[in-house]
Amino acid sequence: MSSSSKSTSADCKLMDRLVPDESHGRLVGLLGTTYELQPEFFETDFLPTLFGLGAWDDRSWSSRIALEKKLSELEAATLLMDAHPYRARPRSLRIEVQPVCMPGGASLHAKVLVGVYEKAIRVILGSANLTEPGYRRNREVVAVLTASEDRPGEVRLVREVIEQFRDRLQPWQSASVSRVYELADELLADWPIASALRQEWFVWSGGGETPLWQQFLSHWPDGEPAGQITIVSPFWSAEHTLGPLAAFLSELRRRNSLADAAELRLLTCAEPETADTFLPKLPESFASFDSASLGVAATALAVDPRVTSEEIDPGLGFLGQRSLHAKVVLVEGPETSLAYFGSANFTRRGWGFMSAPNLEAGLILRRTGADRTGLQGLIPRTTGAPVSLNGSAHGRIAAAEPNPEASAWPRFVQDVRLVPSSSDLSRLELVIQVDTDTEIGGWCITHTDDEAPDTPLFEKTLDRPVEREVRISLTPQQLERILREQEVCVRWSECETGRNVPVNVALDARAELPLCPGAITPAELHLIAYYQGQVAWEDLYPEPAQPEEEDETKATDTDELFGVDTSRIQSYLIREFVEALSGIRDDLARAALAPPQCMRLALLGQVSPVTLARHVLKAVQDGERTPTAAGFQLVEILACLESARHTEVTDKYQDNWAALVTDATGRVQEVLTQLTRQYADDLPESFGVYVETIRNHWRLQEIAK
Structure with missing residues (x-):
């Protein structure tokens, strides 16, 4: 990994590293883990930067539509986060959010x-949560790895x-996660x-047999004495004869790899x-902690929180x-x-000095010679001056606040x-996956703002198996x-107000x-x-109308927006439709290369x-279109799809394109079949001949090409 792959938010370059490289092609899949998530930052800052949309913190409707279009073009996108700090999800349902509840009080703490x-895979890993402080304000350490055919140096790490x-x-491997894999x-x-x-x-680390501290020290050469150890961590466990520092140093000593009077800096x-x-x-225990008992001279130092002029662009206005x-x-x-950097605080759970460690992620780097x-x-x-940890540091270190208790979660x-209904694929049902091994007593699922719901979406009573x-x-x-709220509320005996x-x-x-x-x-006119x-x-x-604008909006006809004489809507639409046919073919040709x-x-x-075809049929059903005119439109749409079968396609996606064109053709054909059945008496006898003539015409043209 080159030194340029490392970035810290102290030099305000972390967000810059998200900007896409055009040589990588489109982003097609996204998978991430985080301990905390700020949905607003993720949607209005992180994702626009990742997609190259710009407009930092732009909350306008047009920006949201542009972002949703980018998200809709992804094959899959999933975020896994620790369940206990979950507060809200991003507004887009195209981003899967999975709260993870680890066993034994551990946390999903990895940031990957x-x-x-x-044409490439990028991995961002380190200490930064998907929050505004993580990517714009804190002092973080992050690596950005890029693997591609032209950059084999980091392929091994990305594969790992x-x-x-x-x-x-x-x-937690859903279909979305599997698709990214x-x-x-x-x-x-x-x-x-x-x-x-x-x-x-x-x-x-975490969830495996070997804890992080042992994995890290396994890369230190046996017998080489470590003379200086520097540990940077915002959170620590209490230190004593069986604490994390004692275990870490004891392992170095067991390997004959701890120098006499080694220096330890915290x-x-x-x-x-x-x-x-x-x-x-x-933690308060460090005030009376005597590092000499571990055979080292330890000092504590405060990391300077002040921002220097070299760290940040003055134009951003950040003065804190x-x-x-x-x-x-x-x-x-x-x-x-030998260095480690990543998500793990130097705590018992972070570095695996206990039986239920956190799930953490990071990089271990070993250097010799000038590369060190x-x-x-x-x-x-x-x-400030270093504070010696010699058993008498009272008054010279500040006591850290205790960690808040984790809030209840319906594990x-x-x-x-939401999944397609088994009886009608165009309808959605709500499916709840229940862990019956941990399921307790009675519980229910309601809409999010129902304080006293009379009819919950689902209720599990004590005498009802699930x-x-x-x-x-x-x-x-x-x-x-549900589509509007994007959450449901789970209520159970431990948390009657619900989560x-x-x-x-x-x-x-x-x-x-x-x-x-x-x-x-x-x-239809818009399409x-x-x-x-x-x-x-x-x-x-267009942006939805505000409540005070609703009456005016309802009175505004779609036709008036385009300056159309509604008395001649059919003739106008058919003429405009014919002029749009080449655009349909061009749009599909562009899509075939994506x-x-x-x-x-x-x-x-x-x-x-397909959507245009459905609008055409609805116009007939609403009495706004003759079946003959609609039949003409549907046949021309089918001809465009037939033409699309023979357009240029990216080699690796030819099977995908063929299958999707077949699917679209089948759906439009279903619409045409529905039209001919419902309005058989209104269609001329020659309509069937016309359909085959048009299809044969396009087939012959494509063969000639």
């Missing part, structure tokens, strides 16, 4: 983001990230692995003492202080330096998901409300989602205008020939 592009992700988080595996299978001597290792958060001075913040959130361990000997100096860049600047509810999968049929009103849990959507049901709650499905090139894709979704999800949107989504 995997972005799969058409994917393999260990799959192994450690297997219980598949996308990554397809790329990694064709890329060479650099054969250079290994100096870096990805390590995912870098921690700064507590203001005066306007210009700070004290290091540690930076809280320490980086986690680093650096061991230095005469010949070797680069690891010093991981250590942040300190302020018996494993997943809440299956592992509960399927709930939804009324249109219930479904609309909101996120609702996710099955991959095969996302085509039925509105672009976003409140967005109006584009009308025609889009295919004619008169309006941009984003303009098809990844499969973009193909799917162009063929089956809300802006597609």
Whole structure:
């Protein structure tokens, strides 16, 4: 890993590292873990930067539509986070959010983001949560790894990230997670692995047999004395003869790898003492901790929270202080330096000094010779004189606050998901996955703002057994409300007020989602205008009217928006439709060169020939179109799809394109069949001959090409 792969938010470059590289192609899959998640930051800052949309913190409707379009083009996107700090999910249901409840009081504490592009895989891992402080304000340490056919140096590390992700988080492997693995595996299978001597290792700790501290020290050369150990951590466990430091140093001594009178430096958060001075913040036990009992000379230092002019662009206007959130361990000997940085605080759970460790992720780097100096860049600047930990540090260190108790979480509810109905694939049902081994007594699921619901969505009573999968049929009103709220509330005896849990959507049901709650499905005129090139894709979704504007909006006819004489709507529409046919073919030709999800949107989504065909049939059913005119339109749409079968397609996606075109053709054919059955008496006898003539015409043209 090159030194440029390491970034800290202290130099305000972390967000810059999210900006996409055009040579990587489109982002097609996203998979991440985080302890905390700020949905607003994730949607208005992180994702726009990741997609290259710009407009930091832009909350406008047009920006949201642009973001939803990008998300709808992803094959899959999943975030896994620790359940206890969960407060809300992102507004887009195209992002799967899975709260993870670890056993034994442990936490999902790893911070890893995997972005799969058409031609590359990027991994962002380190100490930063998916929050605004994590990516813009704290002092963090993060690595950005990029693997591609042209960059084999980091292929091995990226492969390890994917393999260990799959192994450690297997219980939460949804279809969306599996799809990201598949996308990554397809790329990694064709890329060479650099054969250079290994100096870096990805390590995912917790949930395995070997704790992090043992994995880390296994890479230290036996017999080389470690003369200086620097530990950077914002959180610590109480220290005593059986504490984390004692265990860590004892292992080095057992390996004959601890120098006499070795120096131990503990870098921690700064507590203001005066306007210009700070004290290091540690658990109270460190005030009486005598490091000499462990054979080392230990000091505590406060990491300087002040921001220097070199750290930040003055134009951003950030004048505050930076809280320490980086986690680093650096061991230095005469010949070797060994470093860890990642998500693990130097605590009993973080580094695995107890039986139920957190799930953590990080990198281990080993350097020798002149390359060792680069690891010093991981250590942040300190302020004030070192405080000797010699048993009498009272008054010279500040006591750290105790960790707050974890809030209750319904661990018996494993997943809440909208899935296609088994009886009608166009309808959605709510499916609850229940862990019957931990399920307790009575509980219920309600809408999120029902303080005293009379009719919960589901209720489990004491005398009612429950299956592992509960399927709930939804009324249109219930479904609309769930799509708007995007959460349901679980109430049980331990938490009668309830906890909101996120609702996710099955991959095969996302085509039925509105672009976003409140967005109006584009009308036929809008689709025609889009295919004619008169309006941009984003303009098809105007901002919903505010309540005081509703009456005025209802009085505004779609035709009036386009300046159309409604008395001549059919003749106008047919003429405009004919002029849009070349645009339909061009739009499909562009989609054929894109990844499969973009193909799917162009063929089956809300802006597609299938949706246009459904609008045409509805116009007949509403008495606004003659069956003959509608039949003409549907046949021409089928001809466009027939033409699309023979358009140029990216080699690796040819099977995807063929299957999707067949699917779209079948759906439009169903609409045409419905028209001919319902309005057989209104169609001329020659209509069937016309249909075959048009189809044969396009087939012959494509053969000629």
